[in-house]
Amino acid sequence: MPLPDELDRADDVDDPTAEDSLALRRPDVPVTLAELAARKGEAIEIIEARVQVLATVRKAAIRSTSPEDWVLFKSKDGRIVAYLQDAGCDRIRDLFGIEVYNVGKPDKVLGQAPGEFFYLISGDGRCSLTRQVVEQIEGGRSSLDDVCRGKSGADLELTVRKNARANLDGNVTRELAGLKSVAVDELAAGWVGTSKKVEHCRQGRGFGTQAERLGAEVRTKDQPTGEAPKCSACGAAMEFRAAGVSDAGKAYDAFWSCPKRRDHPGANTTVKDADWQQQRGTAAKPAPTTAPAAASAPTGDEIFGAKGKPAGAREPGQEG
Amino acid sequence: MDTHTTTPADLAAAITTAWGAHLARGARQASPHPYVYASAWRPCVRRMVLEMTQPDALPVWPPDVLARFRRGDDRERDLLADLARIGRDATPPFSVIGQQQRFELRDHKSRVAITGKVDAQLKLDHDRAAVPIEVKAWSPFLVDRIERFEDLFDNPWTRPGAYQLLTYLFGAAVPFGFLLLDRSGLPLVVPVELHEHFDKLEDFLARAEQALDHQAAGTLPAFLENDAAECQRCPFYGSTCNPPIGGAGVRVLTDPELEALLTRREALDAAATEFDRIDKDIKGRLRGIESAVAGPFLIEGRWGKQSKVDLPAALKAQYTRTDPKGRFTLTVTRLS
Numbered sequence: 342m343p344l345p346d347e348l349d350r351a352d353d354v355d356d357p358t359a360e361d362s363l364a365l366r367r368p369d370v371p372v373t374l375a376e377l378a379a380r381k382g383e384a385i386e387i388i389e390a391r392v393q394v395l396a397t398v399r400k401a402a403i404r405s406t407s408p409e410d411w412v413l414f415k416s417k418d419g420r421i422v423a424y425l426q427d428a429g430c431d432r433i434r435d436l437f438g439i440e441v442y443n444v445g446k447p448d449k450v451l452g453q454a455p456g457e458f459f460y461l462i463s464g465d466g467r468c469s470l471t472r473q474v475v476e477q478i479e480g481g482r483s484s485l486d487d488v489c490r491g492k493s494g495a496d497l498e499l500t501v502r503k504n505a506r507a508n509l510d511g512n513v514t515r516e517l518a519g520l521k522s523v524a525v526d527e528l529a530a531g532w533v534g535t536s537k538k539v540e541h542c543r544q545g546r547g548f549g550t551q552a553e554r555l556g557a558e559v560r561t562k563d564q565p566t567g568e569a570p571k572c573s574a575c576g577a578a579m580e581f582r583a584a585g586v587s588d589a590g591k592a593y594d595a596f597w598s599c600p601k602r603r604d605h606p607g608a609n610t611t612v613k614d615a616d617w618q619q620q621r622g623t624a625a626k627p628a629p630t631t632a633p634a635a636a637s638a639p640t641g642d643e644i645f646g647a648k649g650k651p652a653g654a655r656e657p658g659q660e661g
Numbered sequence: 662m663d664t665h666t667t668t669p670a671d672l673a674a675a676i677t678t679a680w681g682a683h684l685a686r687g688a689r690q691a692s693p694h695p696y697v698y699a700s701a702w703r704p705c706v707r708r709m710v711l712e713m714t715q716p717d718a719l720p721v722w723p724p725d726v727l728a729r730f731r732r733g734d735d736r737e738r739d740l741l742a743d744l745a746r747i748g749r750d751a752t753p754p755f756s757v758i759g760q761q762q763r764f765e766l767r768d769h770k771s772r773v774a775i776t777g778k779v780d781a782q783l784k785l786d787h788d789r790a791a792v793p794i795e796v797k798a799w800s801p802f803l804v805d806r807i808e809r810f811e812d813l814f815d816n817p818w819t820r821p822g823a824y825q826l827l828t829y830l831f832g833a834a835v836p837f838g839f840l841l842l843d844r845s846g847l848p849l850v851v852p853v854e855l856h857e858h859f860d861k862l863e864d865f866l867a868r869a870e871q872a873l874d875h876q877a878a879g880t881l882p883a884f885l886e887n888d889a890a891e892c893q894r895c896p897f898y899g900s901t902c903n904p905p906i907g908g909a910g911v912r913v914l915t916d917p918e919l920e921a922l923l924t925r926r927e928a929l930d931a932a933a934t935e936f937d938r939i940d941k942d943i944k945g946r947l948r949g950i951e952s953a954v955a956g957p958f959l960i961e962g963r964w965g966k967q968s969k970v971d972l973p974a975a976l977k978a979q980y981t982r983t984d985p986k987g988r989f990t991l992t993v994t995r996l997s
Contacts, residue, residue: 366915393997394913400996401911431893438910444903462903469910499720499900506899510906534994 366390369438369470398470402433402518403531408541413525415547422522423542427511434514438469441513443476447502458484460505466513475516480509570617572599574608581614681724688727691716695876697869699764699777702824704817705885707904709872711897718901733798736843740796741781744841748783756784758791766832766866774869779829783839793829797822798843807842810853811983814861817894823853827862830855927995 362383364370368391377384410429415421425433444464451458461481467474482504483489489500515521529539569578579597595614602610667675693714703709711718722730741757748755759782768774782791803819806812813823822840830838836856842849855862875882884904885891892898892906947953953960972980 363915363917367913369910369913390915397996398911404996434889434906435908436911438908440905440907442905442907444905446903447900464903464905470913495717496721499718503720503899506903 362387368394369472371472398436400531402436403528405432405436408537411542412545413542414545421525423525423528424522425515425520427507430511430514433518437518439466439514439517441466441510447505452483456484460501462505462509464509464513466517468517473517475513478509478513478516480512481505482508565618567621570597570612572610574605574610575599575601577601579612684724684727684731688722691719696773696776697872699775699825699828700821702821702865704888704891705895706868706871706882707884707902708895708897709868710875710881711901713872713876715901719896736798737780737796740841740843740848753785757781758784764829764832766828768866768870768873772873774873775828777825790835792835793833793838794841795826795829796841801844804842804844810840810851824861824865826853827855827858828865831862923993
């Protein structure tokens with residue numbers, strides 16, 4: 342006959358296998374194929390539960406980010422994917438239980454341009470949710486990055502080093518969370534019910550010129566028909582760029598640009614459309630410009646009011 | 662400079678640039694020091710040691726921050742001048758003495774552990790010792806959240822200021838002092854009593870002593886653990902100090918009964934919201950009606966006693982205690 346104490350203990354754990362199967366639904370509990378196979382039909386339920394937990398955490402992670410945390414990239418076939426930036430990684434790290442450890446000392450590497458240097462830093466990472474581990478991941482930043490503009494000396498050194506560490510943290514997080522390249526549909530689905538929109542994300546490579554990415558109108562319809570000029574450096578057919586306004590607010594005329602211009606820096610890789618049309622012997626079609634027309638200066642009457650009538654004077658009945 | 666070809670916008674930008682350069686010229690580079698500044702309580706002792714031993718590794722303050730420091734100094738001077746005038750006609754009268762007096766606190770080994778400069782002291786009458794007063798011109802967003810001295814400990818940016826004043830009280834051996842907070846209306850005078858915060862003072866002294874020990878031994882304390890947010894706020898993070906960072910991760914609950922409850926809760930959510938709205942509307946319309954019928958419904962109401970305690974604000978404040986974990990808000994969102 343069992344003692345009362347033993348009976349109590351038996352009540353505490355009425356079905357140990359049921360508790361095990363519940364625990365196995367957690368992705369952070371290791372399980373082997375053999376263990377799953379031994380559970381027969383229940384194995385499917387366990388796998389589905391683990392997948393659902395991961396899917397929910399992934400969605401929660403996307404939901405916790407802002408459109409400003411993502412940069413969109415478009416491939417040549419039109420597919421758009423989103424890349425989570427370092428600042429966004431800070432927001433999702435806790436959800437996945439990602440740890441960055443074994444962080445080394447930042448290494449300085451000199452660049453080729455004057456004043457150019459890089460800081461590289463490496464470290465390991467692990468995710469408590471998936472139990473994945475990554476080793477010797479590197480992060481790095483350059484002294485020529487935008488955020489370093491206007492800085493020099495020790496201030497510049499510290500900024501580049503700090504940014505390199507932030508990049509390491511971001512790289513580990515992106516790798517372990519699987520958020521390096523996310524389809525925009527998934528992003529939009531994660532933000533359903535919030536005011537966040539994919540359209541508010543920053544646009545990166547594949548979305549046209551820098552000015553176009555920052556909102557200038559893409560005007561491919563203005564592209565003239567006929568032969569495109571060839572790049573003098575590589576011989577590739579140039580791409581048409583419609584007239585527009587640069588991010589500095591300066592209007593520019595339509596021009597042609599080599600798609601591989603980054604491969605041969607220093608060479609002349611652009612041709613003005615007007616020059617090209619003239620060269621072809623056809624009447625150059627003046628490309629319409631999107632530059633805003635200069636606002637005409639207000640007249641003296643508009644500022645000071647017409648004689649005997651002050652500016653902004655209201656007629657009776659126009660109050661309020 | 663050819664002012665004829667320069668636009669007003671260019672001139673404005675040039676003035677701003679020159680202003681920033683002027684402030685940057687006046688900025689002082691911190692030098693290593695063998696003690697902890699009174700305003701430098703940190704949750705991380707490693708940071709305290711680095712601030713003592715490698716202050717030159719800190720990034721330079723941008724002109725905008727230097728301008729805020731300058732504004733703070735100006736406001737402190739103005740507020741103390743006003744306070745001195747106000748004291749003559751106040752009841753009880755007081756005088757402002759000992760401005761910017763150096764302060765030192767020694768540790769158990771008689772080393773100078775914490776130093777600072779007391780903004781001023783209030784001399785209330787001839788019999789009592791002067792009490793320290795610390796002036797702060799913080800961001801209005803921070804000051805708006807402060808009503809009592811305890812509120813300073815809730816925010817990482819105001820916390821060091823609270824520890825600073827506690828060390829001044831302890832150093833001057835006085836039981837109370839004041840924090841004078843600049844704000845857009847009347848300045849806020851916050852009283853602080855030392856005996857209520859002895860634990861915090863001991864914590865600061867212990868940290869300062871540890872920092873001094875490490876400095877003497879030429880070592881660094883262990884990294885701060887489980888506080889990634891604090892690490893990422895630290896100016897040494899990424900440049901001089903590269904600690905491991907990470908979060909605990911979400912808790913995964915696999916109880917099928919809980920999942921069933923959540924599913925049922927979701928199904929009832931819209932109906933419950935509608936019920937609450939209609940119930941509130943009906944009760945508002947029928948308040949005071951003790952007996953009525955409406956179509957097939959019998960309506961019965963009755964008055965009951967209700968007690969209210971109207972306490973004076975001061976008494977209410979005296980007995981109000983805020984539990985940082987007293988309220989718990991739960992939101993449930995279906996994601997998949």
